[in-house]
Amino acid sequence: MGRNAIIFHGTGGNPDVCWYPWLAGRLSSRGYAVEVPHYPGINVEPIAGFLQKVLDGHSFDEETVLVGHSGGAALLLALLEHLDVTVAQAILVAGYCTRPNSAEEPVLQEIYDWAAIRSHVRDIYFINSREDPYGCDDRQGRAMFERLGGTQIVRDDGHFGDYNQPYERFDLLDRLIP
Template sequence: MKRAFIIHGWGATPADHWFPWLSGSLQQHGFAVDTPALPNPTAPVFADWQRTLARHIGTPQPDDLYIAHSLGNITLLHYLSQARPAKIGGLILVSGFAAKLPKLPEIDGYSMDNYVEQARLDLPAIRAATPNIVCIVSGNDAIVAPEESGKLAAALNAPVIRVANAGHFLASDGFTELPQVLQAAEGFCSQ
């Protein structure tokens, strides 16, 4: 069975935003879905989040589908950069970034910069592992500026799906479903 992993971001849990809806939708498409609960989400420890991914993902498999949101993106990209899989099924990166966020060096006293500085990314190796990468970006994201997501998409040579007025794709922005993610996953599966 194909595996799918949904990686949440800062301040979130697997029960938040559009994650439960996506999990159920992917299960209906035959995926074994895992949405790891990353520990201490409002003050994440980089090594703890990496250990949690290691326990859940283990060795990345050729058919694995990865979906990440916000801080979950750089967390996942570091993990994959270290694991160096020859092939994965695909990546869907929502409000992604791969460097410090100039507009958000910290949040509620937590140093985002410190977390991001620990990530070691090999984006060319990730790109080589799959032709299936999509970045989903909101034009009015006040947390991860659209330009930052655009830089990540450019570095991965990935197409961008723009969603107007979506904020940061949070439930508080009106997102308990995110059909663009499911459509991208369906597109990957049909190849």
């Protein structure tokens, strides 16, 4: 099938903001088939029903690279738990596994089967900032890293893109994806 990558935007986001178009272009130029789907239901619809739409909407295999930002990174936890294949790589940018602030987080599951998640991805990265304005910080990254292993990267870079934080490029991601 060839290498493919799927980039999941965050809560209230869309495929045209932040570094998503830039990264899609970089990966396409290296031969990846890239999808940047628009899911307005991310972190709006309860994960129990929403997850099936995502599973049905894409193909996953051992060469798939998954990138998620914020709510899209939280989505990757549920997605990885319920896949029936082991994907090549998952990168969770400003991800979280418990409520990072007082807002409702319908994208989160009550509990996770961490062993299942780990068995469905060969290489996993957690990229968080110490001063994330939404609480998707290095402590959230550490909580996932402690349960799943992989690589934790801590920066001081806000939310890695937001309505008030233009983030047109993300060179680190380009380097992490082979």
